[in-house]
Amino acid sequence: KMDELNIRFKEMRKSLGKSQKEIGDAIGLSNSGISNIESGLRSVTERHIKLLEAAFNINEHWFRTGEGSMIKEPSNAVDTLHELIRTFDIEQLELMKECLDMIIKEKESDKGSILNFQRTVTRPVYDLPASAGTGQFLDGYSYTNMEFPESVVPLNSTFGVRIAGDSMEPEYFDQDIVFVRQQPVLTDGDIGIFVLNGEGYLKQFEIMDDGYSLISLNNKYPDMRITEGCDFRIVGKVLGKWSGK
Secondary structure, three states, X not given: OOOHHHHHHHHHHXXXXXXXXXXXXXXXXXXXXXXXXXXXXXXXXXXXXXXXXXXXXXXXXXXXHOOOOOEOOOOOHHHHHHHHHHOOXXXXXXXXXXXXXXXXXXXXXXXXXXXXXXXXXXXXXXXXXXXXXXXOOOOOXXXXXXXXXXXXXXXXXXXXEEOOOOOOOOOOOOOOEEEEEEOOOOOOOOEEXXXXXXXXXXXXXXXXXXXXXXXXXXXXXXXXXXXXXXXXEEEEEXXXXXXXX
């Protein structure tokens, strides 16, 4: 007796109005391969079922059991949304609510496409070099709160720094803003913000056998050795940059 899957395979092809070649092209079999399935000489594999589901929207449950509709029913939108919502935590749902409120306002005011909607985040942005040699860099003044597209700001950054000069080209350019996570230690090779003898710097941190160096990516600039008598502080680690303005 021919396997039920083989019988349903032939029934499916005829119901779809497809030739053996069309079905074969979709699941990677020759005409004779399809013919062998339909005559029971070849088994229907797991892979065949998945490919038929993808290519022709075939209901896998029907294919395996003969129950229900041959073609997958369009899913109920409310059920789908409910399943989706269950995967979110409270913080994500709060963000969704904010987004939906803004989209609704945009719709109500009919100002145009809502596709241009983009979330922004705010970070305090400081300037380099630091406070004219006073060593007071990042101590709570001389910054501007700026808004950025959410997509460009690393989530766990705490502030931005607008850099000056070309010592970190070609990676960081004059007037770029780098996003920094405030932290007192760095690992070898990290890009960071530092205060050395009262001046602020964007450099690469290098740990040496006898101390530390601050490295410029632009080889026109010499390395800065941190010696025992230096007033040196690690401000934080650079997580990303913004060259938008």
